Amino acid sequence: MMTTQGGLQPTSNEANMCTNDNGSQLGTRIVDEIMAGKNVFFDLPDKLTGEIWTLKFHCIGAQPGKEIVTVNIDKAYVAFYNVVYIKSKLGYSGRDFLFYKKRCGIDRSRLLALDYIHQEEAMLSDNMDERKISFVLTKDPPSDLEVSITPIKRPRQRTNVDEETIEVSIDAYKEWLAILQHDNPETDLMDDFREDTIKTYKEWLRHQGDLPDILLYERMKNKPEDVDIVEWHYMVLYFGSEKFQKISSRNSENRQKQRTKHIMGYRTxxxxxxxxxxxxxxxxxxxxxxxxxxxxxxxxxxxxxxxxxxxxxxxxxxxxxxxxxxxxxxxxxxxxxxxTTFKETTGCKANRLHGHGYLSRYPTRSQVMESKFLEQARATVATNQKNIELESQVQLLNEKLACEVAERERILQEKMQALQEEEEKKDKCLEKK
Known part of the structure; x- marks a missing residue:
């Protein structure tokens, strides 16, 4: 056996042995090696516990017939270093991925990485009831850490043959309805049309105490995709609780009392x-x-x-x-x-901020001061910006005015020069005469 930085690596002879053995023979041989003390990283126990655990290794990418290797061993040998030893015997290095399955439902489990010795205790605790640990070995990271598993087989409940069994007739609700209509002729429960039958049957289920379980099952089927099944189960139970129903009824009554309604939909x-x-x-x-x-x-x-x-x-x-x-x-x-006008118009006595939604509150003194400070700061910035714009406009006007003055002086100079030239021409003409 060679030890590398990545973990235990099988030698060439050991790799050939893994190839020649099938899953069952390989598991038996590995158990013999562990119990013989060939794993130098594991100290042999002083005594056995008598509890036989099953370690099932799913080897992804293995050769046909060697995808699953099962190891039956005493609990005293179920340890982190032995699992790593088995991993190396199956041809996987320390850089490859090792997971064990933790059941998170009746037929679902989550893959938990097993990388450190301190995770050994949690691994044993998670599988204490079944005394069976399923491992997954893979060279590439899995795309999904939640996988399907075999549902838990619940033991059949034995019934005492001496007990009196009660069979409920399929038309029991009709008998209940006949008695109800006889005792209360003004009842609106009927069995004439489909809608009436559904309403009557639901009321009978409520009377029998079976309606909550049926409603719970229907709600569980409508679980959103982005919600975990455990979270949804808790939410469904909470939505059906007496506490939530009271809150829901009170909110419905409050909505009926609303004097005004906004048009903004879901936006706050x-x-x-x-x-x-x-x-x-x-x-x-x-x-x-x-x-x-x-x-x-x-x-x-x-x-x-x-x-x-x-x-x-x-x-x-x-x-x-x-x-x-x-x-x-x-x-x-x-x-x-x-x-003030809102309270006077609606007759509302609630001392809260109106027109800002039901969660609005009057601002605190510090919030008012901060708001005033920010408003003054914004006003100062806006004023400074306007002053800068005005200064820029004044500068442009001054430049334009200077250009116009220069243009006027140039035109005046040209006119004066033209007049002077004209006078000189006249003088020359007079001299010739």
Whole structure:
């Protein structure tokens, strides 16, 4: 046996032995070698446990007839270094991949890498009930770490022949319905048409206590592809719990009490407000503007209550502007008037921020200060930008004016020179005469 940096490697003679043996003979021979102490990395146990474990190795890429090698051995010999020894005997190096299967459902298992000795305890614990460990040996990394396995065989429950068995008739729900209609003639449960039969049968299942199990099974079949089966099972149980049903009923009642409805669908108010911000200053719309954006489209309001809130708030804001000397209101003042008008119009007593979605809250003092600081900073930047643009425009005007003055002086000089030349010509003509 040779030891390399990558792990135990079989010699040429050992490799030939692996080739000549089939899976069953090879497994028996490897057990004999381990129990004879040929694995120098494993100390022989003082005594055996009496528990026989089955180690099943799936050798991917092996020759036909040698894809599966089974080893039956005492639990005392089920150790990390012995598994690595078997791996080397099967023709795999330390650089190749070694996994063991951990059951994660009735017929599914997950491949867990076995690379270090400290993983030995978890490997034994995961397979303690079955006393069987399935390994996967491969030279290439697997594409899927979750594979199908043989379903767990549950032991049949023996029934006491002396016990009285109860057989439920297929028409038991009809008998139950006949008694119900006799006792309560005004019941709406019937068995005339398909929809009536489904409704009646479901009510009978609920009466029998079997409906929750059936609904659970139906919901499990609708598992989304990106959700783990265990997570979905927990979610289905939670959705059917009494706690969740109470919350769901309360939310349904609250939705029925809503006086106004927005038109934004699944998008949040904060998202809409951010999208409608000023591209230059980054300032988002006021509460009044946001209310119109989220409740009115193409001059059509979602309902009259939303229109009434907007018109009342806009009227009060306009009155407040005329009452001030500067004919101007800050964002905070406009938003405060909108919030007050909303409560007065709807009669709402909830002390929360309205018109921003159900998760909105009044900003804290630090958030208000930070918002004011950012707004002032944005205003300063915008002012500086405008000043730079004005300075650039003034400079261009000055340059243009200078060019015009120079052009006028040039034209004047040309005219004066032309006049002077004309005078000189006249003088020469007079001298000749």
């Amino acid at each position: 108010f904060s998202q809409i407000s951010f999208q409608q911000r000023d591209p230059e200053t980054g300032i988002e719309p006021t509460d009044l503007s946001l209310w119109m954006i989220t409740h009115c489209k193409n001059d059509e309001w979602s309902e009259e209550a939303s229109r009434g809130i907007y018109e009342n708030a806009a009227e009060k804001i306009a009155e407040k502007i005329y009452q001030t000397e500067k004919f101007y209101l800050t964002r905070e003042e406009e938003n405060a008037i909108f919030q």
